[in-house]
Amino acid sequence: MSSRAIVTAGLTRTFSGLRAVDQLDLNVPHGAIYGFLGPNGAGKTTSIRMLLGLLRPTAGTIELLGTTLHFGDPRPLRKVGALVESPSLYGHLTGRENLAVQALYLNVSRVAVDRSLELVDLSRDADRTVRTYSLGMRQRLGLAQALLGEPELLILDEPTNGLDPAGMNDMRSFLRALPGKSGVTVFLSSHLLSEVEYIASHIGILHNGRLLFQGTIDELHAVEGVHVTVEAQPMEVAERFLQEIGFPTARLGDGQLSVRVEHRDDAIRVNRSLIEAGLDVSHVSVSRRSLEEIFLSLTGSPDRVTEDR
Amino acid sequence: MIVFVRSLQAEVWKLRRTLAVWMVLLAPLIPVSLQFFILLDRGRASEQSTWPSFLQGTFSLWSIFMLPLFIVLETALVNGTEHAASGWKQMFALPVERWKIYLAKTLTSMLLVAGAYCVLMVSVLGAGLLLPVLKPVMNFSGGIPWATWAGYAWGSFVASLLIVVIHFWLSARFRGFPLPLGVGIGATFFAVFATSARWGEYYPWLLPLNSMFAQRADTAVVLGPAGACLALALMLFDLSRRDVS
Numbered sequence: 001m002s003s004r005a006i007v008t009a010g011l012t013r014t015f016s017g018l019r020a021v022d023q024l025d026l027n028v029p030h031g032a033i034y035g036f037l038g039p040n041g042a043g044k045t046t047s048i049r050m051l052l053g054l055l056r057p058t059a060g061t062i063e064l065l066g067t068t069l070h071f072g073d074p075r076p077l078r079k080v081g082a083l084v085e086s087p088s089l090y091g092h093l094t095g096r097e098n099l100a101v102q103a104l105y106l107n108v109s110r111v112a113v114d115r116s117l118e119l120v121d122l123s124r125d126a127d128r129t130v131r132t133y134s135l136g137m138r139q140r141l142g143l144a145q146a147l148l149g150e151p152e153l154l155i156l157d158e159p160t161n162g163l164d165p166a167g168m169n170d171m172r173s174f175l176r177a178l179p180g181k182s183g184v185t186v187f188l189s190s191h192l193l194s195e196v197e198y199i200a201s202h203i204g205i206l207h208n209g210r211l212l213f214q215g216t217i218d219e220l221h222a223v224e225g226v227h228v229t230v231e232a233q234p235m236e237v238a239e240r241f242l243q244e245i246g247f248p249t250a251r252l253g254d255g256q257l258s259v260r261v262e263h264r265d266d267a268i269r270v271n272r273s274l275i276e277a278g279l280d281v282s283h284v285s286v287s288r289r290s291l292e293e294i295f296l297s298l299t300g301s302p303d304r305v306t307e308d309r
Numbered sequence: 310m311i312v313f314v315r316s317l318q319a320e321v322w323k324l325r326r327t328l329a330v331w332m333v334l335l336a337p338l339i340p341v342s343l344q345f346f347i348l349l350d351r352g353r354a355s356e357q358s359t360w361p362s363f364l365q366g367t368f369s370l371w372s373i374f375m376l377p378l379f380i381v382l383e384t385a386l387v388n389g390t391e392h393a394a395s396g397w398k399q400m401f402a403l404p405v406e407r408w409k410i411y412l413a414k415t416l417t418s419m420l421l422v423a424g425a426y427c428v429l430m431v432s433v434l435g436a437g438l439l440l441p442v443l444k445p446v447m448n449f450s451g452g453i454p455w456a457t458w459a460g461y462a463w464g465s466f467v468a469s470l471l472i473v474v475i476h477f478w479l480s481a482r483f484r485g486f487p488l489p490l491g492v493g494i495g496a497t498f499f500a501v502f503a504t505s506a507r508w509g510e511y512y513p514w515l516l517p518l519n520s521m522f523a524q525r526a527d528t529a530v531v532l533g534p535a536g537a538c539l540a541l542a543l544m545l546f547d548l549s550r551r552d553v554s
Contacts, residue, residue: 052402054553072549078404088399090390092326104319105403107312129326145399 004063005030005153005185006051011060013046020046022209024060028187028202031179035196036189038206044189045085047206048157051187052082065152081151083159087142091131095122095141098130099148106149116144120174136167143171154178156188160195172199205298212298220294228259228267230274231283238279245273256283312405316413320387324417329386333421336379337429340370345436352444358451360437365521367433368461372517373500376422376469380476381486381493383421387414388480401553408545415477415541422473426466430458464520468533471513474540481548 006028013021021043028034038044049055051062053074062069067076089098099113117123120140130138139162146154159175160168176199178184190196196203203220205213213220232238235255242249247270248260259270264286271284324330344367352359391397400410434453441449479489496514503509504518510525516533519525 049398049553052398054398054401056552072407074401074404074406076404077402080402082399082402084398084402086395088394088396090323090394090396092390093323097322097325101319101322102399102403104315104322105312105400105405107315 035200081146
């Protein structure tokens with residue numbers, strides 16, 4: 001088995017001259033939960049549709065679970081489960097019948113249907129027509145569809161779309177438990193950073209069709225580093241002093257300074273240096289910038305990010 | 310092959326509780342009951358048996374008016390299920406070739422049309438047996454002309470296959486009823502005028518009717534299925550290459 005679940009090289013798709021996805025080099029390790037982030041319109045769904053053989057790439061290659069995917073040959077999708085945007089369900093059929101139809105295409109047994117229903121906690125409502133399902137139940141049934149063929153790779157496009165906070169929480173805990181339970185690689189897209197921050201092991205950030213960042217969550221934080229918030233008097237002197245000894249600073253307002261350091265422990269050095277220099281320190285705290293802030297700074301000024309990398 | 314059979318099975322499953330199935334039972338009753346009530350009202354005594362003209366009248370009415378609209382409806386419903394559920398993207402992300410899925414759906418549409426022919430055949434016999442009971446003056450003697458009955462049904466059915474494929478193609482490519490329905494109504498309208506025209510012999514929407522008349526029957530029963538095969542190949546090629554939105 002390949003150690004990479006998804007590898008794309010130079011994956012590009014243009015729509016009437018416009019590059020929706022531009023030279024995408026995805027690298028998704030086996031067993032990862034990979035959060036594919038980007039604002040609406042960044043090219044996430046287009047990328048996912050290419051990964052599933054629904055859209056023909058303008059250029060580039062796709063490898064799924066070690067097999068190259070060619071447009072028109074769906075064989076590499078055998079061990080891939082997918083939920084693209086809203087789930088595709090037949091309203092006039094029951095939940096169980098919806099899965100049974102898909103089971104025919106996948107050539108899996110009725111036992112697998114029951115197991116999938118149980119996995120998403122829909123066994124009790126399985127014999128009602130899907131027309132009567134709530135949005136959350138539909139989303140869960142869509143997930144059951146994706147899980148039906150016992151996939152090694154799960155590709156989910158905005159899986160918590162339309163769910164209430166409790167439903168989102170359920171979905172998150174469910175996804176987080178998956179790789180440990182069954183060794184599945186999960187590739188999920190989202191425009192909500194909070195949604196993936198706590199479950200993803202790896203992150204890819206897409207903006208205007210281009211990948212701005214790809215790596216582990218820790219690597220992402222390392223790009224931005226740790227920030228120490230300092231309140232010291234007089235502030236101008238403190239600022240100049242910190243810059244002289246090699247710490248980049250920024251004013252936060254309210255008389256506070258944000259000092260960028262490499263590690264948490266550097267906060268001690270900052271504090272001691274300030275005191276030894278005779279400044280009055282009234283506040284020192286360590287804060288990691290949230291993914292939200294990192295994301296904004298990445299997408300807001302992509303040029304700077306390239307420089308950072 | 311096994312994958313294809315399972316795809317076909319899946320299509321049949323999807324028909325459960327749908328209007329498509331009800332229409333198979335109801336649509337053929339319309340021309341039959343129309344003919345039945347006309348004869349009940351105006352039927353007169355005649356020297357020759359009414360069976361041949363009753364069968365010809367009913368099958369003609371079906372073939373030129375009801376059948377094209379029925380085909381529009383059934384193909385639009387079979388594909389509409391997928392459009393409504395955005396089922397295409399789900400199916401095409403499965404390890405099944407697209408052409409197998411489309412072929413299974415086309416054959417399902419043909420099966421529905423075949424089902425309607427079965428209902429038509431049974432109900433036209435029922436009506437023909439009931440008429441002389443309700444109106445004894447009418448002459449339905451000489452027994453049922455089985456060969457004519459089966460010949461009309463078979464000829465009209467195979468000649469209709471080209472229209473099935475054309476409408477399947479339209480409704481697979483375009484969401485909703487308006488376009489396929491517009492084409493179906495327009496084409497049927499032309500068919501009425503084309504009956505006496507020379508090109509009417511080759512006009513797809515006239516083939517089922519043509520199959521019932523000696524001078525054009527040979528062309529109709531060959532052109533219908535042969536045209537269907539050609540159109541099917543072009544359709545599968547076209548649909549399999551398209552991006553799925």
